[in-house]
Amino acid sequence: MRDPSSLKQQFLKKWILGLQVCGSGKQNMSILERKKAIELSADIALASTRDGRTCWSRALIANASKHDDNKVLVQHLLAPESERLKNASIGLVMDNKRVRCKKILKRSCCIKRVRKSEPQVVLAKSIAKRMVNRRTQVLKSLVPGGEFMDDISLIEETLDYIESLRAQVDVMRTLAKATELVNVKGTSLVHTLCCHSN
Helix, strand or coil: CHHHHHHHHHHHHHHHHHHHHHHHCCCCHHHHHHHHHHHHHHHHHHCCCCCCCCCCHHHHHHHHCCCCHHHHHHHHCCCCCCHHHHHHEEEEEEHHHHHHHHHHHHHEEECCCCCCCCCHHHHHHHCCCCCCCHHHHHHHHHHHCCHCCHHHHHHHHHHHHHHHHHHHHHHHHHHHHHHHHHHHHHHCCHHHHHHEEE
């Protein structure tokens, strides 16, 4: 398990850098453009804290790298490793598509139909299996890159992603509290951030 305080500090540094890059691109941004810039820089900053060691972080990087507008931000936040991480992200998606196709083929060959004459136990197992599969599909849709993961990897990646999201939320809450304190007391934002982030 990673040290939460160093993860938060690393995220905060990258996020501020990302916001600066987004802000320098346009002077007059609409509220919607600001919202997208904050969200994108937060996602890339979060993914960059994992250095491409997880599938979810590579998936976030790959999704952001698809759009030409985001490439500058991705390069700034991931430099000097940006090309290696982007290439790893693209390779990950292609490799997982092949594995996924094999799994679909294997499942389609092994489908068993439940007959009305079978015992209730078999029917209960079938219903339970369908429920687990549905919930697994929901989880795969929530974790970036989850649709390409097997069940064991999905659980590991989900735990890591939740830990990272928790750190992200803590930093954002601290920043919001610090902004409120600055507005109320007039204290230095940098001093407030240093006191609350630990």
